[in-house]
Every structure is written in structure tokens, then in C-alpha cells.
Amino acid sequence: MNFSRIGLAVTFSPTGVALLSEAYRLSKLLEADLVLIHVGERGESLENKLKEMIIKAGISDGKYDLIWAKGDPVRAILSAVSENNIDLLLMGALEKEKSINYYLGSIARKIMRETVSSILIFTSPSENPEEFGEIFAVTNYLEGCEKVISTAYNLAKVGKSPSLTVIREFQLPGLGITVSDSGDLEEIEKNRERWIAEEKEKLNFFLLELNISDPDIKKVVLFGKEGWVANEYAKEKNAGLLVVSAPKRKPGFFDRIFTHDFEFTIKELPKRLLIIK
């Protein structure tokens, strides 16, 4: 498995214990070390409170490292992740932020955009964690997408997921306007079908190249706005986990105004989202 050190940003929020339980289950499943990060001033009362939560989550002593970080939560968490060689950070986040928070950037969304490691986000963690269920992974054939698929494949195997679906999404700006210039709907439809068939064939070869030839893997090609169509499809199919690539560059304010790709994914989060760095 790709992850050997799992980090969890612990907070005293209502989902704090549930997130600890989820993190503990995953660390056991992946046989990875568990590192708990709390941003705040270390003190007896906070330590006791934290200890209480850890016990409530069923985590035994000596099964975790605890790190106290200080300063701006985003910077403190990201520094703790790099300094402690954490390769998977777990966090809780709201499925959808209020508009103003989304545009200004909440702590969770900021970490997702600036991440230095892979991140697994839970929107509804449980104190009695369940298996991931159906896993959906998105590929775009860009650098790093092999890691997305191989991680999703390994997680599906280790976590005994009922199915893994690999999604290839693509969009063609300006396709509609070609009708205005000597095109017709039938021709566009034919081209669209041809492109989807081509993409399906490419997806087959892509998986073969990764040495993944499991016949049970579902392959889906979606035509539409990248980021949005895959998200919608995963939601419609009640995905337990959606796996995507981290953005190649840190998305800025304009990327939120004119939403695309990764910003669509994090605008309305699925049940669980794994961002691969």
C-alpha cells in the first residue's frame, strides 16, 4: 500500500471522535503509523480532553504519536505534515461551505488546495466506521494519474470494496458553436460518439499499462465539464469514496469564480474524497 504514515488533524468539533475512529480503522487496515496533529496551545485541560476523545475512539496507548502545532491552522497543519513525513492526511470537512466561506477559503478547503501530501476528507465520519463501499477514481492521463488509479485499486482490494469504477471525463469547448458554421447536430452527435468510443478504448489500454486487468473494474467515459460530471456521477451512484488527483498548481480566487476541474470536486464534497498528491 502507498501510505505508511497517516496523519489526522484533530479538533474538538462534534465529529472529532468519529474522525479519530475513522483514522484508527484506516491505520490498522493499511498497517500505517498514526500521527495525531492538534493546533493549539498545549495545556493540561486540553491534553485531558484530547485523551478522553482518543479513549472514546478506542485507540490504545502507544498506537499513535501526538503532535502539538502552533500558529495559523493551515500553515501549522501543512508544516506538521511535511516535517513528520505524513503521506496521507485525514480531515473532516463540510459537504458544502457557505458561499462567502467558499470564496474566501475555509481551513479545510485551503488545505485541500495547498496540500503537500495526499488527503482523505470525510464529510460524515462515523464513530463506528464502515468499509469504503463503492470506489470511483478519476483519470485524466496527466502526470500523477497512474498513482490515482493504482491507489484506488489497492484500496479496493485491501478494503474489500464491492466495486471499483474508473472514470475518464472530457470536454470540448466550442463544440456547440460548430453548428453555426456549416455543422449539423447529427454530425456533432456522431463525432461525440466516436470520441467516447476512442476514450473507452484508451481507458482499457491505460489500465493494461498499469497492469490492472481485473475484469470486474467498471470503466466509464463521461462527456461534460471536467470535475463536475465525475462528481455528479459518483454522487448519483452513491459512491463511498471518490479518488482524484491533486491540482497541478494551487487554485486561486479566479478558479473559484470560473469554477473548473478540482474546484468543482471540492465545491460540493462527496461522502469521502481522496486527493492524491
Add this chain to the structure above:
Amino acid sequence: MENLGSSEVTRFLIAISIMLFLGRTFGELFRQIKQASVIGEIIAGILLGPTLLGSFFPEFQDWLFPTSGVLAIAIDSITTLSVIFLLLVVGFEIDLSIVLQQGKAALIIGLTGMMVPFIIGYGVAFGFPRIFGGDENSNYIFFFFIGISLAISALPIIARTLMDLNLFKSKLGMTIMAAVIFNDFAGWLVFSVFLSLIGTKSHSLEIHNTILVTLLFVMFLLTIVRKGIHKFLPWIQSRLSWPGSTISLLMILTLLSAAFTEVIGIHAIFGAFIFGIAAGDSVHLKERTREILNQFVTNIFAPLFFVSIGLQFNFIQSFDPVIVAAVLIFGSLTKIIGCGLGSRIAGFGKSESLTIGFAMNARGLLEIVLALVAFNAGIITSELIVAIVILVLFSSVTSSPAVSYFAGSVKIFSIKDLLDVRNVIFTDIRDKKNLIREMCNAAAQKTKLRPIELFTLVWGREEQLPTGIQNYLAIPHAKVDIQRPVLLIYILKETIDFQAFDDKGSRIICLLLSPANNPEIQLNMLAQLAEIFKDLSFSQKVLEMKTPSELISFIREHI
């Protein structure tokens, strides 16, 4: 309220039906010969206007298409509505998120593609106004017009060219589309400044106030209105009749937006265009709604608008060879140089840069609209407007062949381009390892790669996962340090086991080497080869071929 009389209604209906009939007929004729329908529609207008019909039957032409009176106003109203809805559908395709998605390259090309023609156009018009039909009294508004009219591209024509040449779905195609989108958006913002410069004469707002209100309006539409549409569209589509209510809503908001920009002193078309951008961006706007609206506008409003251009001008009387030559030379050169320069800065090779330059040189609707606005405001002469229409026709006709010519050396995603008689060998090798070694030796000579390195890569891949497909096909492959993919086809006398899915053994062995820096090319090639050989009968016929040239011709014919 004044009404049109019975005879005027009759003339109006006849005039509109003739415009529509001839526009559509010529549009379809040009479509049949693989040219943009807009060319046919403009030519139909020239035939119906003072240039031809007016020369031979001036009284009849004046009876059908008068230049003054209520009938002229009625026809003008229809063409104004036409251009407003045309701009709505053009705006639909301006997806600014694509520009952000494609990143710096698109921004640089879009920017240089606009700045170079604008600066040169402005400068030349300033230094030599006469070559564009101006005189010593021409002012900065005239220079500004020349600059901006040379800077705007034609999104529909470019999209069409890319589709015809199978470049649409490529990285190059996506970069071109994103650059054109940026170019047109930025061009229209500058255009709105131009409109405010000429519009303030007849409106109450000062220039700086007009520019400020315009910017606020654009921001309001692209943020609040855009978000509102995004929020309410699903509700409207699920609760009210679809697509009728969505189309009505879009048209109502377009007209209101257009009315607002007219009030603040910039033309109504700008409001329609910006509203199109705000509405077209919504992921909830169903593809079908967009297509229906597109069809309606393209087949009804577009021909009426383009035909109306020919009705307004005499293309023979207003033909000035100096102005036409100046517009053609400066229009084409500045655009090709500007976009080509941007492409080089963005890291594209020479052929790719020329492809981008020629693709973005296509002009169309927007130049004509801009020229008509300037003409109606008394800024330019009919000679210049005729020259601009000729530039549109010229660039529309030449864009596709020029792009095709330059794209020839960069189009690396078709198996057809890789088929080469010299790369086909008939052999009786029976051992898999020997065969791959032999193929790697041959490929090394063509790629200047070291045979042993090539063999290590290809054989390593083969050992990791055998590359047999089905129907006697196997595709051993590797990603190597080359610019263009290479394909070698070996036809075996006996089958070798490449562990194909159908257990038939393989006799058609295609060694595929593709550039390591672009993994998608390999996937494209593999997918195309698998598609070509998907029928057993096709593979069997390939195996019946006796010579390399026979085999290549057969495959070419059937791709």
C-alpha cells in the same frame, strides 16, 4: 399606434422570406463544398443588394428592400434582433474556465494575438490613415477601430476548422480554443470601450462613467447573475415546461441585458454577448437546450443578419483595391505574427506556432458587427467595410487549408500518418524474443536510439504484461525519447504466442514507439490500432496481402 399597411406587410414578408431562402440556399451550397456557410450567406446578400439586383433592377430592388421608410425600419429591427441572438450563442461558448484550465499558454497566445494586431493596426492607421479610407482629420476613435477590428478572431470558424482537421480533441486544439476564447473576451471588453467612445456623443454619461458602468455591469453579470442562473436553472428545468421555458427565460434576459447596455451608451449587442457568457457557463444548462437555441439562431437569425450586410453596400462601387490590400495584408500578417509569437513564447515549436497563427487568423461575425457599428456612427467609410467583409471571406476560405498544411507536421495522433511502406516487413521469425530484437534493431535505425536500450524497454514491457490483443494482432510498445511516434508492422508466416485475449496467437505484430513526454499519444495510438483490427475478417485480409505497398494501401482504404 402606427401600423404597417397591408402592402407593406406583404412586402416585408416577401423580403424576409427571400432573404432567408437565398441565405440558407447559398449557405447550404457552401457547406456542401466544405466552406463556412457564412460565406454563402454574405454572397446571397451581395446578390440581393445594390451590387447586383440593384444594378439590373434598381426599382424592384428598392421596392423590396427600401433604404428608408417604415419597411426599412421593420427590416432593420429584425436584423438587430438577429445580431443580438447571434451574439448570445457566441457568448454561450466563451467558457472562461477553459482559459484558466489551459493555463499560461492560452493566456499568452490570446494576449499577443490581440495586442500585436491592435498596436500595429492603431500605429499604421495613425501614420497612414488613407490606406484604411481615413484622412488627415481622422482621430483616435478611427485608429482605435482599425486596431481592434484587426485583433478579434472568429470562434465558430476556428472551432469548425479544428473539427474538420481532427484537431479539436488534441492538446493543440484545446490551447487554440482557449486562446481564441480569451482573445474574443478581451477583444470585446476593449470593443466596449470603443463603443463607449462613439456612444457618449448621443448619451448622457461621460466616457469614464460609461467605462466604469460597463465594467461594473460585466462584473455583475459574470458573478451575481451567473450564480443566480446556476441556482435557478435546475428549478426552472424541473418545474416548468422544458426546453420552452428555459429558452424563453434566456431570450428575455438577453433582451433586458442588451437594452441595458444600449441605455448606458454601448451597443445592445455587448449586453447580449456578456449575458451569453454568464448563462452558457452554467453546468445546469442542458446540452439539448443549447443545441436547440443554436439551431434556431443559426438557421433563422444568422442568414438574415449576414444577408442584410450585402443589402446595405454596393460591393463594386465601394471596392477600393488599396484599402482591400491594406486590410488583407495587415489583418492577416499581424494576426499570424501575433499568435505565432505568443505560441513560440509559450514553448510551442515552429510548425505548431504557424498552425496556431493561421487557425486564429479566421475572422467572422464579430468584425462585421464592429464594422457596421462604426459605419453607422460615421467613423468609417463603406470602402473600409467592404474591405473588412472581403477579409472575413478571405480568411474563412484560407484558414482551413492553411491550418491543414502546417498541422501536417504536428498532427501526431493518427495511425494513418504513421503508415509507411518502408516500415512493413514479411518475415518467418518464429521466436518472440528474436522477433522483438529484430524489430528494435530496425526501429533504432529510424529513431537514432540505441538498439539495446530499445530492446530492454520493449522486452521489459512484454515480460511484464504480454501485448497480444486479438484477431492475430499484437502491439509491443514503449515510451522513448522521440518527438513523433514510430510504427513498424511485421507480418509473420506462423503465429507467435503474445497471450492475446482470443488465444489465436499473433501474426500481425505492430511495434509502437511513442514520445515519453506525452503518455496520451501512446494511448491514442494503441486505441486506434485496436479499433482498426477489431474485425477478424479485416485481419485475415491483411494477412492475405503479398507486398508492403499492397498492405499499406489496404489499411489506408479501410481506416
